[in-house]
Amino acid sequence: MDAEGNGGKARADVVVLTALEVEYRAVRAHLEDPRPVRAERGALFELGVFREGSGERSVAIHMTGAGNPGAAASVERAAALFAPGAVLFVGVAGGRKDVALGDVVAAEAVYDYETGKDTETGFQPRQKTYQSAYGLVQLARLVAAADEWQRRILPGDDAPRPRAHVKPLAAGGRVVAHHRSDVGLRLAASAGDALAVDMEGFGFLAGAYANQHLDALVIRGISDLLGDKGEAHDERWQPVASRNAAAFAFELIGRIPVAAPGTPRPLAADARPLAAGARSLATDARSAASGTRPLVPGTPPEIPRRRGLTIRDLGALADTLLAVPGMTSPARWQQLLDELPTVGTAVGRQSASRAEALSLLRVCEARRAMGELVEVVAVLAPDDPAAAELARRVEQLGLE
DSSP states (O other), X not given: OOOXXXXXXXXXXXXEEESSHHHHHHHHTTOEEEEEEEEETTEEEEEEEEEETTEEEEEEEEEOOXXXXXXXXXXXXXXXXXXXXXXXXXXXXXXOSSOOXXXXXXXXXXXXXXXXXXXXXXXXXXXXXXXXXXXXXXXXXXXXXXXXXXXXXXXXXXXXXXOEEEEEEEEOSSOOOOTTSHHHHHHHHHOTTOOEEESSHHHHHHHHHTSTTXXXXXXXXXXXXXXXXXXXXXXXXXXXXXXXXXXXXXXXXXXXXXXXXXXXXXXXXXXXXXXXXXXXXXXXHHHHHHTXXXXXXXXXXXXXXXXXXXXXXXXXXXXXXXXXXXXXXXXXXXXXXXXXXXXXXXXXXXOOOHHHHHHHHHXXXXXXXXXXXXXXXXXXXXXXXXXXXXXXXXXXXXXX
8 A cells, every 4th residue: 555645745535533442443444454654743543445346545544532622633633644535533422312323423514512601590502513514415415315334334243223314413522411411401402403412523523624625524323312321331332333333434435536646635626616517507597587698708798787785675685595495594504604705704603594694695795795695505505496586686786
């Protein structure tokens, strides 16, 4: 195995992080000839080969220890050392709803349930969210939709056949022992769609977010359920859940396109034409809505007269934006803002209320980012009438 890339730097197609030894062993068992590589600021990795048919992928693995801070730091070290196309966090989690022991959850998003303000009247959550990479979430949905990944589960005790889910997780520094505990009740109130709870997922995705060209996904096997924890229980189910999560992860890794050294990461490369196509679709939609033809070479652009938005204009645009399917969900609102880096940081990220939609529109108007907003909405909701209506209204108002 050639572990060195250009300039003698170690390379890996994928990096897999785990928190516990039982998780690390389950991941390592899928690799051929894993060998230590030089430390990156003290962090030790092993690099091995995963073979799928006639192809192979180099996979680096590392054990972060428990907790969000260590997971975030390890992502940074993995990115610096290997420049991978994707990084996964694989391990166990506690199930809170709609899952059974041994099931696997691939996190489309991870909520930080511990962020908030502690007042004399109680805790006021200010929940933050990070999304897993869109391309990896799509691959996870394909893997979960079939049962082929189950053939990769390594032999162990006779555990029930697991299912796979692609849903949100919640993460924090506490071990949540019961659904009626303070944190359990908080999760029900502010993260009701989270299927499970872990201690590293949010920090891991935060670290990936800081590395703009790094795709990341959290994959968890359910080793216990809230209210059903214990040392003997962990001894039975943590190995099972770890093997199941690792099986799902390597089925997904086998489907990740591999780029030649020195070329852009595959998922990002695939996404760029998609985004370009979405921009073209959005432009066509705006042109069709306004009755104008798309520009052709040599034709001077038709520049609509720009004016300030009235309260009525803002209200109509806000109602149209919130009519886009899923836009009122916290996860989709977070995703929209993440795709608008020039304006998303200036807008509240908790929920897509009408007030937040109005705030986003005002910021987009002030920064001349309405066109960018339309393009992102077209990507998130292709062929949706509300998205097309938003494009029509923005064009009609002469906004940039």
